[in-house]
Amino acid sequence: MSNEDPTTDGRGGRAPLTVSVRRLDPDLPLPSYAHPGDAGADLVSAEDVRLGPGERATVRTGIALALPDGYAAFVHPRSGLAARCGVTLVNAPGTVDAGYRGEIKVTLINTDLGEPVKLSRGDRIAQLVVQRVERAVFAEADELPDSRRGRGGFGSTGGFAAGDR
């Protein structure tokens, strides 16, 4: 039996987490990181999609996951698609629960009000960030401890002209 700690790679770094993936569409790739150190693994579209100006669509990715307990995956937009075409996610980031075994889907929206966007099957449409998450116990309290921010909420620190009127 090995005494090695499975959470380390034996060279002082963290061992990668293995996540089981089912390919619901065998011709599409598994999620993959474009570069070492990338936080998000690209997800591709399983279908051809045309998004008219301002239109949204929920798009299949052809994969299903089994995340270990204590982890979640977050579906984030791709910055290039957002900057070039105005395509982002309606619910960014989408939350994929550890217990979810269905197909990962991505709800895209074309925020460009002038131009339609065409995406093809196999195009990279979003990125998946896998993270450890805490499960909180919500303990009711009559008083909360003081803090510097206190009750100062939305925009309370200023910093944008339109909100400083």
Ligand SMILES: O=c1ccn([C@H]2C[C@H](O)[C@@H](COP(=O)(O)OP(=O)(O)OP(=O)(O)O)O2)c(=O)[nH]1
């Ligand atoms: O962008 C996303 C977001 C979620 N999901 C899947 C995984 C997630 O575990 C499930 C439910 O998502 P969420 O909890 O955000 O949806 P809800 O509207 O709160 O539904 P529910 O009542 O099922 O929790 O849908 C996706 O495939 N893509």
